[in-house]
Amino acid sequence: MSLNSSTQFNPILVADVGGTNARFALITSFDDTTNQFAIEHNNTFPSANFGSLEKALxxxxxxxxxxxxxxxxxxxxxxxxxxxxxxxxxxxxxxxxDFKAYFELNELDVINDFAAFAYAAPYLSPSQNVVIKAGQADDNANIGVMGPGTGFGAACLVRTSHSTSVLSSEGGHISLAAVTELDALLIQELKKEHQHVSVETVFSGPGITHLYKAMAAVKGQSPKNLDAAQISSLANSGECDVCDATLNQFCDWIGSVAGDLSLAYGALGGLFIGGGILPRMQARLLESRFVERFSQKGIMSQYTGQIPVTLVTQDNIPLIGAAACLHNAN
Known part of the structure; x- marks a missing residue:
């Protein structure tokens, strides 16, 4: 059964379960005119308060x-x-x-958080998010999602004329490619400590520290023992040139990664970036070479040039994605 604003139906339970919090809500309707789900009875509990997901639910x-x-x-x-x-x-x-039987559910889907992000992408609110790169989205084409956080996640919403499904991937473990001379020098330094320099080696919370150490080496300086939060603070205050260069490089280089994933996914429907890091670097990202590096793909530059890129800053993404997963299946 498809949800719409005029249909009466039993509310759908959705959940966003992470290491810190377990969030639950009920989807009570879907409005075709606004393309939005109604999320009610939204409650969040510390996961550590419960011995199992069953107890939390x-x-x-x-x-x-x-x-x-x-x-x-x-x-x-x-x-x-x-x-x-x-x-x-x-x-x-x-x-x-067992979980389905225990709660006497007629239907249960369990998806990972980046699959939820992919399912959510068509239902996100343009007014609540930030356009990083303008473009012309094809409403019938695939949508890519990616984001650096604790690790690096990536997935694709595959759309055909008849259905949609999510392709999960391990895109964070693709080998990180050098585009500029500085990229190459940084990879050379990173290889001294990392046998495989992947996208996640740089584009993650720990990755910012890895990139800072490599940047210091390239600039002939001794790195300090700094974590990602300290690097960001020193960069934003102007107290550390290496930290500033690190964050600028992070924003530039991730443009190339985003372009690569968009090509791999055929993401003419758009690319959405989430995760916990880039929303906090919004101003720096907008001022960076992200768009230039996203589009610079040789004979495919016209292809990537038409893909819009959105930085997702709105809340409730996993809950929207969980709702969309069931909505798309019916």
Missing amino acids: EHYLSTVPHIVPKRACLAVAGPIKAGQVHLTNLGWHFSVN
Whole structure:
């Protein structure tokens, strides 16, 4: 059954489960005119308060005793293999089939957080997000999503004339390519400490520190023992030229990575960037060479030139994606 603003239906349970928090909500309708899901009874609980996801969900359901959802989609920050879900940071594990039976659900999907991001992409609000690169999105073409955070995630919403599905990937472990002479020098330094210099080696929380150390070496300076937050603070205050150069390089170089992934995914429907890092670098990203490096793809430069790129800053992405997963399937 498709959701729309005039259909009466049992609310759909959605969840965003991470190492820090477990967030639950109910999707009560979908408005075709605004392309937005109605999210109600949105509650967040510290994951550490519960010994399992079952206990956390039981607690949430106790806050809405008048509603008994029969359909659910959970977005989780962990691997899903052969119907088994492992939330590594919490030590939680469950079987999808057992979970479905325990809560007497007629339908249950469990997806990872970047798959949820991909499902959510067509339903995001333009007014709540930031255009990094203008373009002409093809409404029937694939959409790419990516983002540096604790690691580097990437996925693709594959769209055909009949259906949509999500292609999950390990795009963060692609070998990082050098485009400029500085890129090459940095990779040379990074290889001294990392056997495989991947996208995630640089474009992640720990990656900022790796890039800072390499940048210091290239500039002939001794690096200090700084974490990503300290590097950002010193860069933004103007107290450290190496830190400033590190963040500028981060924003420039990720443009090339974003362009590569857009080509790999055929993302003429647009590329959306999330994760916890770049929204905090918004001004620097907009002033960087991101757009230039995104588009510089030789004979395919016209192709990448038409792809719009959006920095996603709105909240509730995993919940929207969980809702969209079920919405797309019906």
